[in-house]
């Protein structure tokens with residue numbers, strides 16, 4: 256199932272961060288990532304597509320629902336700590352947008368469900 260635009264961007268940001276982290280820490284050439292980083296990325300994408308906030312999702316660092324399992328959470332933290340500050344240099348636009356996403360108010364679960372209910376039915380599933 257394709258992700259809504261907000262989450263597609265988030266997925267792109269995560270991918271870029273993992274690639275950057277892997278390149279600098281696991282010595283893999285540009286454009287490829289090692290198996291363990293690949294595994295993490297798959298996991299992160301899966302969590303994104305299951306995110307209850309969808310379009311209203313804050314950045315994962317600010318999220319009120321901690322959906323990563325412990326081990327993956329630790330890996331995420333390590334990757335973000337390494338790649339976060341470097342993103343400004345390698346992917347300035349992406350880093351900027353991520354910063355804006357991080358400034359959004361974090362919706363609580365109840366209001367996000369409410370928002371979904373108020374959405375016209377034919378709006379669902381039409382996103383590319």
Ligand SMILES: [Zn+2]
Pocket residue numbers: 276277278281283288289290291292293
């Ligand atoms: Zn790696």
